[in-house]
Every structure is written in structure tokens, then in C-alpha cells.
Amino acid sequence: MAKKTHVTTTINGEETEFLCEPRQSLLEVLREGLDLTGSKEGCNNGNCGACTVMLNGLPVDSCLVLAVEAEGAEITTIEGIAQQGHLHPLQQCFLEGAALQCGICTPGFIVGAKALLDRNPNPTEEEIRFNLAGNLCRCTGYDKIVRSIQEAAERLQSAT
Amino acid sequence: MGGLTTLSGFEYVAPTDLAAAATALRDAGGRACVLAGGTDILVQLREGMRAADLVIDVKKIPELLQLDYATDSGLCLGAATPCYQVNTTADVAEAYPALVDATRIIGGWQIQSRASVGGNLCNSSPAADSIPPLLVYQAVCHLAGPEGRRSIPVHEFCTAPGQNSLQPGELLATLTLPPQSASAGSAYQRFIPRNEMDIAVASAASWMELDDSGSTIQSARIALGAVAPTPVLAEEASQFLVGKAPTEENFAAAGALARQVASPIDDMRGTVEFRVHLAGVLTQRTLALAHRRIQES
Ligand SMILES: Cc1cc2nc3c(=O)[nH]c(=O)nc-3n(C[C@H](O)[C@H](O)[C@H](O)COP(=O)(O)OP(=O)(O)OC[C@H]3O[C@@H](n4cnc5c(N)ncnc54)[C@H](O)[C@@H]3O)c2cc1C
Ligand code: FES
Ligand code: FES
Numbered sequence: 057m058a059k060k061t062h063v064t065t066t067i068n069g070e071e072t073e074f075l076c077e078p079r080q081s082l083l084e085v086l087r088e089g090l091d092l093t094g095s096k097e098g099c100n101n102g103n104c105g106a107c108t109v110m111l112n113g114l115p116v117d118s119c120l121v122l123a124v125e126a127e128g129a130e131i132t133t134i135e136g137i138a139q140q141g142h143l144h145p146l147q148q149c150f151l152e153g154a155a156l157q158c159g160i161c162t163p164g165f166i167v168g169a170k171a172l173l174d175r176n177p178n179p180t181e182e183e184i185r186f187n188l189a190g191n192l193c194r195c196t197g198y199d200k201i202v203r204s205i206q207e208a209a210e211r212l213q214s215a216t
Numbered sequence: 217m218g219g220l221t222t223l224s225g226f227e228y229v230a231p232t233d234l235a236a237a238a239t240a241l242r243d244a245g246g247r248a249c250v251l252a253g254g255t256d257i258l259v260q261l262r263e264g265m266r267a268a269d270l271v272i273d274v275k276k277i278p279e280l281l282q283l284d285y286a287t288d289s290g291l292c293l294g295a296a297t298p299c300y301q302v303n304t305t306a307d308v309a310e311a312y313p314a315l316v317d318a319t320r321i322i323g324g325w326q327i328q329s330r331a332s333v334g335g336n337l338c339n340s341s342p343a344a345d346s347i348p349p350l351l352v353y354q355a356v357c358h359l360a361g362p363e364g365r366r367s368i369p370v371h372e373f374c375t376a377p378g379q380n381s382l383q384p385g386e387l388l389a390t391l392t393l394p395p396q397s398a399s400a401g402s403a404y405q406r407f408i409p410r411n412e413m414d415i416a417v418a419s420a421a422s423w424m425e426l427d428d429s430g431s432t433i434q435s436a437r438i439a440l441g442a443v444a445p446t447p448v449l450a451e452e453a454s455q456f457l458v459g460k461a462p463t464e465e466n467f468a469a470a471g472a473l474a475r476q477v478a479s480p481i482d483d484m485r486g487t488v489e490f491r492v493h494l495a496g497v498l499t500q501r502t503l504a505l506a507h508r509r510i511q512e513s
Contacts (some may be wrong), residue, residue, distance in 0.1 A: 078228035078271065079257075081390055086406020091371065114300060114329035120258050122251075125229050127342070149393050161380065168325065 065126040068136025076123040083107045085123040086133060094134035094163045098192070105191035109133045109163035115171040115189070134163035137170060145208040145215075146170060153204035155194035165191050169205045178209055198199070223262050230273040232434045234280070234360050234389060241267045242362045242385025244270045250387060251275075252296040253330035269340040279306065279389055282332070285311065290395040295334025295388040298369040299346075303328065307377045310331075312393060313509055314349040314402035314502075321345060321406070323328065334388045337373060340380045341415075343442040346373065348421035349404045351439035351449050361386035363471075373427070374446035377423055399434075400425040401510035403471065406441065407494050416442045417486040420498035422506045430510070433457045438470065438503070443478035443495050460480040471500035 060075040067090070076085050083100075085093040086109070098104035101138045105116040110132040137144045145165050149155070149162045156216045165188065172179055179187070184202050193201060220378035230235045241248050248270040250255055260266040274280050275296050282294035283301055285308050293302070299319035300307060309316040315333070322331050322345050336346040339358070347370070355370040362385045370391070374380050383389065396402075406419035427434045436457040438450040453473035460466045479490035 077225065079223040079225050100262070102255055102323065102327060104447045105324065106327055111329070115326045116329045117326045120254050120270070120327075122228065122254070122258070122273075123255075125275075127228075171325070187325050201411070 059066055061091070061124050063124055065128065066130045066133055066215065071166050074123070080111070080123045081119050081125045081140070082111075082121040083118040085126075086118060089123075092133050092135050094216055096160050096163055098160060098164075102136055103190075103192065105164040105168060105188075106161055107157070108140045109111060109172055110167060113171070113174070113191075115168045132167065132170075134167055137166055145211045146173070146205065148184050149204040149208040150213065153200050153207060155196060155200040155204040161191060161193040161195075165193070165201055166215070167178075169208070173205075173212060179205075219448060223258070224267070228273065229271045230276045232276045232278075234277050234387065235362070237274055237277060238360055238362045238385050238387055239271070240272055241387065242250070246384070248272055249383070250338070252280075252332045252335035252338075253298055253327075255327050255331040262476075265417070271491075274387065274459070282390060283308065283346050286461035287311070287327060291391075291393040293391045293393070294332060294392060295338075296332045298333070299328040299333065299466055300325070302333065310513075312349070312353060312395045312402070314392070314404040314423065314506075316344040316354060317404035318349050319341045325424070327328065333391065336384065337370070337391070338380060338388055340374045340376075340378050340445060341367075342377050342446055343416045343419070344407060345404070345416060345419065345441065345446065346455075347447040348419055348439035348441045350391065350393075351447060352402060352421045353435040353448065354394045354437070356391065357388055357476065358390045359386050360389045371449055376445050397512060398509060399428070399430065401506040401508075403505035403509065405496060405498050405502050416492035417443045418478075418480070418491045418498060420495065420502045422499065422502035424462065424503065424510075425456065425508050427512055431461055433460050433462055436470075436503075438474055438499055440474060440478060440495050440499070443480040443491050448477055450477045450499065452476065457503075460501075464504065467500045467503040467507075470503060471496035474499040 094104035100107035102117045102120045109118045249268045251273045260289045280294040280296040284292040302319045333346045336344045402423040406416035408414035421439045424436040425434045436454045440482040441447045453470040475496040478495040509510045
């Protein structure tokens with residue numbers, strides 16, 4: 057077994073240290089080493105987006121990032137989206153809008169949608185669909201997801 | 217360990233110096249691979265298509281993360297600069313629309329946050345979306361190896377599917393694209409069965425420059441993807457347009473000539489006949505779009 061590397065990173069605002077092998081993906085370390093099991097493994101090859109996290113503010117597939125690459129980075133996972141025990145409007149709207157069935161895709165959609173709304177607070181339907189083309193859902197047919205993101209965008213805007 | 221499919225073991229280094237990266241690459245004698253955004257290489261390592269004892273992450277080398285643009289000198293693009301950054305840099309997107317047509321459709325956002333144009337080129341797939349645009353812009357590849365540096369035109373870079381002219385220990389450092397005049401326009405399109413997240417069945421990039429009157433094509437270049445072992449320039453079709461008017465008839469005639477350089481394969485994505493047809497149609501459409509972009513600018 058290759059020797060382990062020490063990595064210091066910031067996850068959901070907290071400085072975090074872990075040991076990992078270079079071959080381990082960020083997804084693997086989040087789920088199996090750090091017990092952050094919210095990020096899901098759908099395909100493990102970059103196609104489904106279930107493992108989406110933000111790396112320095114940009115959404116990435118954590119199955120296609122080596123954990124050692126997280127050195128010095130800022131990572132946001134689904135566990136960091138709710139604040140002080142309150143669901144984020146995206147999470148609330150997904151629940152109210154029935155935007156999930158099995159839920160495997162949901163963490164990836166929420167993190168991806170958060171990244172989108174951080175940059176574009178009022179996206180069109182087309183912009184939502186284009187920017188979340190890397191997130192697959194086999195249950196909902198996408199419409200409820202898109203509508204829930206639009207609803208969350210409205211709530212976020214009227215709150216500010 | 218749990219149920220995740222894992223990569224087999226390797227060492228990881230992230231040098232900050234290009235020469236050090238090249239030396240490490242050479243010393244590992246074929247057992248090392250370069251990691252830019254990882255969207256090809258990590259998949260290939262995991263699926264056993266490639267094996268490595270050493271992974272050399274080049275994203276700590278400042279030169280490889282450049283994105284320098286000026287209207288009079290053109291673009292200097294670091295080999296590891298992610299597509300997302302190219303897409304969101306307004307003056308670059310305006311000057312090189314065909315490049316951004318491609319970088320906006322390489323995977324989804326998560327892929328674009330990591331995937332680089334340099335990685336797309338070095339992976340050297342016949343269907344790589346950024347290569348036809350690089351061909352029509354006459355990009356130059358600046359390589360760095362343990363013995364020093366050299367530069368080659370992008371049309372000499374890819375040699376066969378997955379193969380290129382990088383020598384052992386050599387890395388792609390930067391790509392430079394010449395400056396664009398206001399009378400130049402360009403576009404890239406591909407055909408895939410869905411709107412996003414798929415590999416091109418066929419693709420075309422077109423570039424043209426009009427004379428001062430705007431009624432005659434002074435210079436033109438057309439490149440095709442996924443219809444030959446490497447992305448290719450359609451020289452005859454490009455030459456045909458020189459001195460002609462930018463009309464739909466001439467674009468269609470160029471499309472017919474472009475079909476002649478298509479020597480595609482049959483596979484699950486498309487037949488030979490369909491790909492040849494697409495080469496013509498996409499050439500015509502990208503020429504029309506390139507022309508429209510000049511008029512609108
Ligand atoms: C879900 C998904 C969708 C995709 N969709 C598309 C698509 O629509 N169109 C498309 O064209 N591609 C697509 N790809 C493939 C891939 O994303 C692109 O080819 C991408 O541009 C590769 O860049 P990278 O930085 O991730 O390269 P990496 O994976 O890091 O590297 C690619 C190859 O180039 C070598 N390399 C990288 N940088 C250098 C360098 N500086 N010097 C020497 N060698 C180097 C690596 O060793 C490796 O062999 C997709 C991939 C995935 C996973
Ligand atoms: S598990 Fe990472 S994209 Fe599917
Ligand atoms: S809710 Fe099941 S995959 Fe989306």
C-alpha cells in the first residue's frame with residue numbers, strides 16, 4: 057500500500073485534516089474517511105453528478121478529483137448547505153415541490169443549483185437546464201427539479 | 217473498504233516548476249502520467265485503460281494556468297486552464313467564439329470546472345471538441361521537455377487516435393492563438409443525439425475573414441472532428457472560398473468539398489454515410505454562423 061499523504065483543507069467552513077492514499081478520490085475520502093455520506097456515488101466516472109461538491113466555489117464531480125488535490129482548497133458539500141439547523145431555501149423547495157423520489161441525485165442537484173444561484177440569482181429555465189446538464193435523475197423527469205430551483209431563486213431574492 | 221471502485225496505487229507529485237515536471241515525467245519512463253483536470257485520465261486509470269506508478273499534477277505550475285489575452289497580441293492559454301475560466305472571460309469568448317462554442321459543451325459544468333483545453337488536446341481523441349477550433353485559429357503548441365522547449369503548429373500535434381507528437385518527458389505548456397480582426401468570424405458545432413453530455417458523431421469548425429467591403433472572403437479555414445483518425449483541416453474546401461462572396465450557395469459548395477476529407481468509421485454513434493453527410497451539413501452551418509457573427513459584431 058502506498059504511503060499516506062497528509063492533507064489540510066477546509067470543508068464546510070471548518071479546517072479539516074485527513075490522511076489518504078494518492079489514488080483515493082475526494083468522494084471516497086468524504087464518504088469513507090470523513091463520514092460525510094451526503095455526496096453520493098452514482099457512476100464514479102463523471103457522468104451523473106451525484107457526487108457534486110464545490111471546490112473553491114465551483115461545482116466539480118468529487119469522483120474525478122483526487123483527495124490529495126484538496127490540499128489548501130475550500131470545499132462545500134451537501135452537509136454545508138443548511139445553516140444553523142435551517143434548511144436552505146433550495147432544500148425546502150425541493151421538499152415542498154416533490155423534486156426527489158429515491159433521492160440519490162438530490163445532493164448533487166442542490167450543490168449544483170447553489171453554485172448556479174450564487175452566480176446567477178435569477179436564471180431562466182434554459183440556464184438551469186444547461187448548467188445542470190451534468191446532473192442526472194432517473195426518477196423525477198427533471199421538471200419538478202427545475203421548478204423547485206426557480207421557486208428557491210424567487211424566495212432568495214425576495215428575502216434580500 | 218466500501219463499495220466504491222477504486223484506482224490502483226500510485227504516487228502523486230504536484231511540482232511548481234515546469235522543468236521539474238518534465239524531468240519527473242522522463243525519469244519515470246512511461247510509468248508516469250500528467251494530471252490536468254483529470255476528466256480523461258482519472259477515468260482511464262480507473263477503468264484500467266492506462267496504468268501509472270506516478271501521477272504528476274501540473275496545476276501548481278503558474279505558466280500552465282495562464283489566460284492572457286490582448287486584442288493586439290492574441291491569446292496565451294495555459295495548458296491546464298479549465299474550460300469554465302475560458303467560457304467566463306468575456307473578451308476571450310468574444311474574440312474566439314468557436315473555441316468557446318466547444319469549451320461550453322465539453323461535459324457539463326462540473327466537468328468544465330476542471331477540464332482543460334490542453335488536456336482535451338493531449339488526450340488526442342478524434343472527437344475532441346476543442347481541436348477543430350484550435351485548427352481553424354492556427355493555434356501554436358508550446359512544448360517543454362527535459363531538453364528544452366519547442367513549438368509546433370497544432371495541425372502537427374495529433375498523429376492517430378489517442379496519439380500525439382509529445383516526446384518522452386515532454387509536456388504541453390501553453391497554446392497561443394493569433395489576434396483576431398473585426399472582420400473575422402468563427403463557429404464550432406457538433407452533432408450528438410442529445411443536447412449536452414455526449415461525444416460528437418461529427419463536428420466542424422469554420423473561420424473566415426472578409427475584405428474591407430465585407431462582400432468577399434479573404435481567407436477561410438474549415439476543420440472537421442470525428443470523421444478521421446485525427447481532427448483534420450479541409451484544405452480544398454477552405455481554399456475554394458477565397459475570393460468568393462459569403463453566400464449560402466458558396467457555403468454549401470464548401471460543405472460538399474469538405475465531405476471529401478471525411479474518412480470516418482462505422483460505430484454505434486453513426487455510420488460512415490451519416491458522418492460524411494454531417495461533415496457537409498456542419499461545415500455549411502458553421503460557415504453561415506461565422507459569417508453572421510461578423511455581421512453582428
Ligand atoms: C462526463 C464527461 C463528459 C465529457 N464530455 C466531453 C465532450 O463533450 N467533449 C470532449 O471533447 N471531451 C469530453 N470529455 C473528455 C474530457 O473532459 C476532455 O477531453 C477534457 O478536456 C480533458 O481535459 P483534462 O484537463 O481533464 O485532462 P486530463 O484528464 O487531466 O488529461 C488528459 C490527457 O492529457 C494528458 N495531459 C494533460 N495535460 C497535459 C500537459 N500539459 N502536457 C502533456 N500531457 C497532458 C494527460 O496525461 C492525459 O493523458 C468528457 C469527459 C467526461 C468524464
Ligand atoms: S459519481 Fe461522480 S459523476 Fe457520477
Ligand atoms: S430522485 Fe431518484 S435519481 Fe433523482
